Amino acid sequence: MKKITCLLIVSFAFAMVFSTSAFSARKTIIKIGINAPLTGDIPKVGEGSKFAAMMWLEDIEKAGGLEIGGKKYDVELVIEDNESKAESAVKANTKMITQDDVIAIVGPQSSSQAVPAGEVANKYKTVMISPWSTNPNTTLDRPYVFRGCFLDPFQGPVVSNFISDEFGLTKAAVLYDVAADYQKGLAEEFKKAWEKRHGAGSIVAYESFTTKDTDFSSQLTKIIKSGAEVLFAPQYYNEVPLVVQQAKELGWKGPIVGSDSWGSTETVQLCGEACYGLYFSTHYAAAGATGATKIFIDRYTDTYGYVPDDVAALTWDALRLAEQAIKDAGKITGRIEKDRQAVRDALAKIKNFAGITGNMTFTEEGDPIKCAVIVKINDKGEYEFFKSICP
């Protein structure tokens, strides 16, 4: 008994003395939090965010740290999983802010997590940039919350105008998931914009389903019978193939147009040739990109083996925005509350930030004014730039 105790104490003391971290002074490390859905319903989104963040960190480490006011600081990423759950996102944000002392947070991606998590960030006066959340409530009345993408009230009219101008059609149908706030909001915005242009009754079919439905034949039959000329389908990447394939099987001939939720590479992998030739609105186009966007895409593809989707690109932009804001803040005092405030003020002032998903300037609400891109899925299954529409 005694021997064991002695041995334990001695080994413990040794471990303490030789462990690298013992007795070292606390350094000022700049920490940036990533709140991403690494597990749960949409792990692909979380993976994209994580990979983009790791690439960003690699860049900073190569440069030997982040230079602020002539001094280099080490940067650390705190990546937290929000399990695609609202309360988990809140917990993750609270943990990162109060426990890890992050200076800014990037994420969560989906609105259902970004809205409650934004409340926490705002309460603790910490900058949060949600790269992908399109719900207006995320940033509404929250001076510390920003986003990296355009909003539904902008995207709806963009798609509506694109269809009217490009195809000259007047009768549209909409299929949306009533339980997904993203799809529902966007469907409403689209309907409003379309009816404004073509008059009441020009949406001939407005059909809904619920999350995890896989058979859309009854809705699609109604849509086909209604005499609609174009179908607007703002589904997520896991549902798009089902909708498109089933529509074609049932004899749908017209175009199907989607929204930024189509942006994942999985869409084409799952859908195959049925999706070739379709259009959707999104944040950036991977095929035929130039400049910094191309460099990012090539690097990501080389490292992780697939073309980055819009979430990865937006996360990259959000991180670069945070980086820019931290640099603009001028100096790091080590007092985290003060530094966070400085970062927030600097971020709000950023004008014409050149991101890989377009130039950004923030409005009062913390929403960027940026262009939407219409992408065509070409014959090789790539996302090809078709047209850019600016506000």
Next chain:
Amino acid sequence: MGTIKKFKNYFSNIPMLGWLLGVFTAVLIEYYWGYDYISYYLGLPKIPALFGALFMLKDPYMIPGVMGYNLIVYIIPILLIAKITTFFTNPTAFILEKMPLWLSVIIHLICFYGILHLWAGINDYRALVVKLTMISIILTISINVINGYQGEFSCSHPGFMAIGAYISSVLTLLFFVDDKIFGAALLPSYLGPWIFPLTLIAGGFAASFGSLIVAIPSFRTRGDYLAIISLAFMFIIKSAIENIQFIGGARGMGGQPDYATLPVIFIWTMLCIWIIHNFVTSIMGKALNAVRDDEAASESMTVKTRKTKMTAFMFGAFWAGIAGGLFAHVLSYINPGTFSLTRLAEILAMVYFGGLNSIVGSIVGAVSISVLGEALRPLELYKWIIIPLILIFVMIFRPYGLISFKEINAKRLLRSKNKKEEGV
């Protein structure tokens, strides 16, 4: 084996009061010296929130530091102080023992809350985890009434929770907050925290009325069939809320004021434990057990099975509604997706892990699943392999949960442990 026994024996004469005093000292040490001295010299970046589990899993180099911290801050002071102070904690416990049990329990609870408040106050993340854990305790105990004491398999708890959450949120938003849905506040906002319990109770009652939809078919069906009906009920509630536009639909509802503070939740949790304990030990509780074991036999022995089942359902649902209301005010945001299958899985895991037919078991289950879920956070995906594995092992070796069909005797727990006095 012998040393463990000796060790246990050595500390066996410490009453609950002594342990509380030990923990209190530990928390004080952490509060005053934790950040500036102890964690600093051990090379930790901050005070570890959950006993350092997060640090250890993220960076194995910190393991010695974290172990040292736990040893210096918690283990040694707790054992030492608890042992040293037995000379006066035992007589004090003896005096408390002479008092009525409720008084003694309340004194202990106040001491416990003071320590908890101090401990959680060190870090907001810790406070949030404690709050959500206590809400889980309410949920788990309330489902135990239905799934444990009454022996049904009900899956509608997230639905009850959703009703409670939405009703109490609507009420607080309507009366005390200027918001976009309901316009200006109808009552001055300083009344809010005082009327908040009433809104919670309203949510609880709404949930228990909702539970009638499940309770009435439960007269005719049992087992799998009731599980399906209750599952359907959960989905009905979820889809109904999704389609009601004025409370936000699928977008959810936010902006609830921060009324669910730590003391509020603590009081509700204790109330819940006390009331449910009284309920299940009453005649009604015995009737519940009788219905579970043999419905026909108990009916012939004059147990009103209908009334029993209905009460149990409504009672369980009431507390689920309260938990939902508290949950909504902790998070300040709710959406129908929150009250879905994942939540159900979580609640069921807690109750079956902890133990059926036992309040203590429910507390153990709720605390361990919540804390495990938080502590294993850095493992990301592997967390969802480890927790289910633990659950599987519990099911294999203890099919009814860790602590099932057992209650802890408060009097025995709190009594003085002085062997001389025991002999008298």
